[in-house]
Amino acid sequence: MTNRTTNVVELNARPAGPRDPVHPSITEDLISELVERFYDEARKDERLGPLFEQRIEGRWPMHLARMKDFWSSVLLKSGKYKGKPVPVHMAISNIESDDFRLWLQLFRKTAEAVLGQEAAQPAIVAAERIAHSLWLAKFASPFDQVPDWMFSKSA
Numbered sequence: 001m002t003n004r005t006t007n008v009v010e011l012n013a014r015p016a017g018p019r020d021p022v023h024p025s026i027t028e029d030l031i032s033e034l035v036e037r038f039y040d041e042a043r044k045d046e047r048l049g050p051l052f053e054q055r056i057e058g059r060w061p062m063h064l065a066r067m068k069d070f071w072s073s074v075l076l077k078s079g080k081y082k083g084k085p086v087p088v089h090m091a092i093s094n095i096e097s098d099d100f101r102l103w104l105q106l107f108r109k110t111a112e113a114v115l116g117q118e119a120a121q122p123a124i125v126a127a128e129r130i131a132h133s134l135w136l137a138k139f140a141s142p143f144d145q146v147p148d149w150m151f152s153k154s155a
């Protein structure tokens with residue numbers, strides 16, 4: 001048996017569905033609920049709401065589906081999302097630095113409510129890392145300090 005064949009057999013032998021979740025209790029259904037609740041709240045937020053609405057108006061079902069694939073890829077390593085969030089956010093010129101604080105505050109609250117306190121922690125750590133890299137791409141100069149709201153105290 002060649003190495004190539006062995007690899008194929010190993011891949012086929014993997015169970016279908018999520019691979020390597022950041023926490024064993026996280027499922028596609030919970031991710032779907034997390035995304036729906038996050039955007040329900042974000043759309044009501046007086047600052048974040050208009051930021052999303054201006055760009056996404058009329059395309060919400062597509063955006064929500066895309067975000068479910070994104071979080072499935074991050075939290076379950078499902079590989080469903082193909083895209084480049086950095087250039088997408090670079091193109092949104094009216095996002096301000098403090099908007100990332102509001103975004104993270106809402107994500108932490110929603111993740112804890114939907115996933116539970118324990119499973120939310122690795123999801124929050126992942127969100128903070130990605131938010132940090134988006135924030136760096138958009139705002140940071142080499143002399144900037146990362147704001148202390150970027151990472152949870154416990155992380």
Ligand code: HEM
Pocket residue numbers: 048051052055056063066067070082083084085088089092095096099100103126127128130131134
């Ligand atoms: C300041 C906070 C943020 C704002 C206002 C914001 C806003 C937006 C908007 C308006 C879009 C839709 C762009 C379009 O389709 O035209 C978008 C897409 C997206 N956002 Fe954010 N975002 C923020 C932070 C984040 C963070 C922290 C993450 C990840 C942890 C994230 C992940 C994504 C992803 C994956 C997409 C889809 C990109 C694609 O089309 O492939 N965003 N965001």
